[in-house]
Amino acid sequence: MSVQLNHTIVAARDKKAAAAFLADVLGLQVGAPFGPFVPVHTGNGVTLYFLDSDAEEIASEHYAFLVSEEEFDGIFERIRQAGISYYADPAHQEPGRINRNDGGRGVYFDDPNGHNLEVITRPYGSGG
Known part of the structure; x- marks a missing residue:
């Protein structure tokens, strides 16, 4: 078997709300709770397990999702309809x-x- 990412844990103030936010934006489903986790499964078999955190500050993590052009259209429309601020860059220097x-x-x-x-609709370094 080759090495594959299977899952990651995502810290949240409210694991149910955080999982629902991601699932709603990406057009996915929230899975049944599993122990202390609320899962969101992606199409390539990776699961994001949301976990409540009582830490004073939650460290910001980066999660990138590769989608088709059609999926991007739907996701981007949901982002805009929800009034979520969006950016062209990871440092949020290019708003809107x-x-x-x-x-x-x-x-x-x-x-x-x-x-x-x-x-993203193309992996980095894929040309174009």
């Missing part, structure tokens, strides 16, 4: 724009816990 890196499209936005989320 998307990028066209590697001949695709990409957008960054924050979840309610400050995690930096990214949706």
Whole structure:
């Protein structure tokens, strides 16, 4: 078996709300709770397990999702309809724009816990 990312844990103030936010934006489903976790499964078998944190500050993590052009259209429309601020870059220097890196499209936005989320239609370095 080759090495594959199977899951990651995402710290949240409210794991149910955080999982619902991601699932709603990406057009996915929230899975049944598993122990202390609320899962969101992606199409390539990776699961994000949301876990409540009582830490004073939640460290911002970056999660990037590779999607089709059609999926991007739906996701971007949901971002705009929800009034979520979005950016063309990870440092949020280019508000209200998307990028066209590697001949695709990409957008960054924050979840309610400050995690930096990214949706791209082409992997970095794929040309274009």
